[in-house]
Amino acid sequence: MIKPSRGEKIFNVFNMTFLGLLAFTTVYPFVYTVSISLSTAAEAQSEGLHLYPREVSLTAYKMVFSSKVFLYGYANTLFRTIVGTFLTLLMTSIFAYPLSKRNLPHRGLFMFIILFTMLFGGGLVPMYLLIKNLGLVDSRLVYVLPGMIGAFNVIIIKNFFQSIPDSLAESAAIDGASDWRILFQIYMPLSKPVLATVALWTAVGHWNAWFDAMIYISTPEKLVMQAYLREIVIESSTAMVSKGLIDPDTTQFTPATIKAATVIVTLLPILLVYPFIQKYFMRGIMIGSVKG
Numbered sequence: 001m002i003k004p005s006r007g008e009k010i011f012n013v014f015n016m017t018f019l020g021l022l023a024f025t026t027v028y029p030f031v032y033t034v035s036i037s038l039s040t041a042a043e044a045q046s047e048g049l050h051l052y053p054r055e056v057s058l059t060a061y062k063m064v065f066s067s068k069v070f071l072y073g074y075a076n077t078l079f080r081t082i083v084g085t086f087l088t089l090l091m092t093s094i095f096a097y098p099l100s101k102r103n104l105p106h107r108g109l110f111m112f113i114i115l116f117t118m119l120f121g122g123g124l125v126p127m128y129l130l131i132k133n134l135g136l137v138d139s140r141l142v143y144v145l146p147g148m149i150g151a152f153n154v155i156i157i158k159n160f161f162q163s164i165p166d167s168l169a170e171s172a173a174i175d176g177a178s179d180w181r182i183l184f185q186i187y188m189p190l191s192k193p194v195l196a197t198v199a200l201w202t203a204v205g206h207w208n209a210w211f212d213a214m215i216y217i218s219t220p221e222k223l224v225m226q227a228y229l230r231e232i233v234i235e236s237s238t239a240m241v242s243k244g245l246i247d248p249d250t251t252q253f254t255p256a257t258i259k260a261a262t263v264i265v266t267l268l269p270i271l272l273v274y275p276f277i278q279k280y281f282m283r284g285i286m287i288g289s290v291k292g
Contacts (some may be wrong), residue, residue: 060261101163
């Protein structure tokens, strides 16, 4: 066994110290937010590091979950994430399947049109006029329909479909299977890695989205959770009281604890789902990116 030299030992110590500090600066904001959300008002206002709550209080979480404004936003976000992700996987797979066939007429033209949308866009004003003409302004459907099919997702799924041997589809066609049956019973079950990858991208995108709600939605009950989170973070405690986000008669809280509890409640679903999908992520993105 070769003993490390003095220089290697010094480098290893420096490397571990640097990576440890980097990891701490990455994790500490989350730990700080959890600690503040579980702390009493006095503890939250104290200075210094907050690695754990010295005095535990669930008042902030009780107030968050008792707010009808927040519950409406949570329900709208769940609707957007679940329905939007399902429609994206379904419609993108249907769109990508014929493009994966090299004998598709005008396949190159279709691919050019798809790539063109990745480079050029109309902008915010034409998009708003389009949404308005479609009757989607102040409708929950505006969350799921405009971005249902993305060019990048189409290319990723199409490339994965091309990696599936044509002999499977040909054998199924000889047995009388239609293209719909081949897609749903052969291609999609074999494409779980790339579908899980696209589902993760789409779900995270829907869960974190707030700008379209701010532009297209005017009814408070139709806003998503992230729009409420934005208001909570940037507004004063007086505005939070007027919106029913906090109870003015409760003294065991500060605006900081309410904000921290809202952030944690917002993050938890994605943090819980991500580990179960991560195993498909690298496989899906690698296989879906090597075919032309």
